[in-house]
Amino acid sequence: MNSLKNTGILVLMLISTLVFSQEKKKFASLQNVLAQIIPNDKYDFWVLVYNEYGKNKEVKISGSKKDYLPQFSGFDLTPSEDTFFYIVNSKGGKISYITDLKDLKSFIGKIDNAEEAALSAVLEGYIIDDEFVDLAANYYQDSKNYYLDLGKVTSVECPYQKKHFTLTVSKTSGMIEKAEENGSYIELYNKKCKNNPRLLKIEKKPEPKDDPKKQPAKRR
Structure with missing residues (x-):
C-alpha cells in the first residue's frame, strides 16, 4: 500500500516538474534582455x-x-x-x-541563458517583439534546450507582414536546432497596395457616346 502511495507521489512530482519546466516566461523588455548578457x-x-x-x-x-x-x-x-x-x-x-x-x-560568446539565446536568434534575422509578448517574446527551457517564441518580419513590401516562430536552441551548441512557424500575427495594407483586399474596386465608367439628336445641325 505504501509503495503504491509513494509511486503516486513520485508521478505527481514528475508531472509538476514537467509543467513547471515548460511554464513560459516573458522577455520583459529589450533593455532587460541586453542587461542579462554574461560576457565570456x-x-x-x-x-x-x-x-x-x-x-x-x-x-x-x-x-x-x-x-x-x-x-x-x-x-x-x-x-x-x-x-x-x-x-x-x-x-x-x-x-x-x-x-x-x-x-x-x-x-x-557562449550562450549562458535564454536572453543570450534570444539575442543569438536576433542575429539570424528574428526579433524579440515586446509589443506582442505572448506571441513573439517569451520562452521556456528544459535541461537540453531553450524554446523561444520570437517574431520575424517576412515582408517589408505590401503587405507588411510578421510571423511568429518557436525556435529550439541547443544549450550545448547555442545553435538553432529547429524553427517551427506558427503563422502571421501582423499583416498591414495601405492605400498604395495594389493587392489590398479592403479597397473597393473602382470600375471605370464607359465614356458617353455622342447622341446624334444633340449634334449641331449642319449648315447648308
Whole structure:
C-alpha cells in the first residue's frame, strides 16, 4: 500500500516538474534582455547604454566604470529612427564600443541563458517583439534546450507582414536546432497596395457616346 502511495507521489512530482519546466516566461523588455548578457571574456568594465531621442541612459554598469565618449549611433533590436543601444567596454585598459548588432556575437560568446539565446536568434534575422509578448517574446527551457517564441518580419513590401516562430536552441551548441512557424500575427495594407483586399474596386465608367439628336445641325 505504501509503495503504491509513494509511486503516486513520485508521478505527481514528475508531472509538476514537467509543467513547471515548460511554464513560459516573458522577455520583459529589450533593455532587460541586453542587461542579462554574461560576457565570456573578462572586462575591466562594460556599460549598456540606451539612447532615446538623443538622451543617453545607462541601463547596466558592470565593473568600475571610467569616462567614455558618448556615441551618436548604435544598434536596435527593433529598428527605429529615434532609439538605439550601444555597449562600452574596456579590456586591458583599452576602451572600445559596440555599435553594430553583428559585433554582439563575439561579445556574448557562449550562450549562458535564454536572453543570450534570444539575442543569438536576433542575429539570424528574428526579433524579440515586446509589443506582442505572448506571441513573439517569451520562452521556456528544459535541461537540453531553450524554446523561444520570437517574431520575424517576412515582408517589408505590401503587405507588411510578421510571423511568429518557436525556435529550439541547443544549450550545448547555442545553435538553432529547429524553427517551427506558427503563422502571421501582423499583416498591414495601405492605400498604395495594389493587392489590398479592403479597397473597393473602382470600375471605370464607359465614356458617353455622342447622341446624334444633340449634334449641331449642319449648315447648308
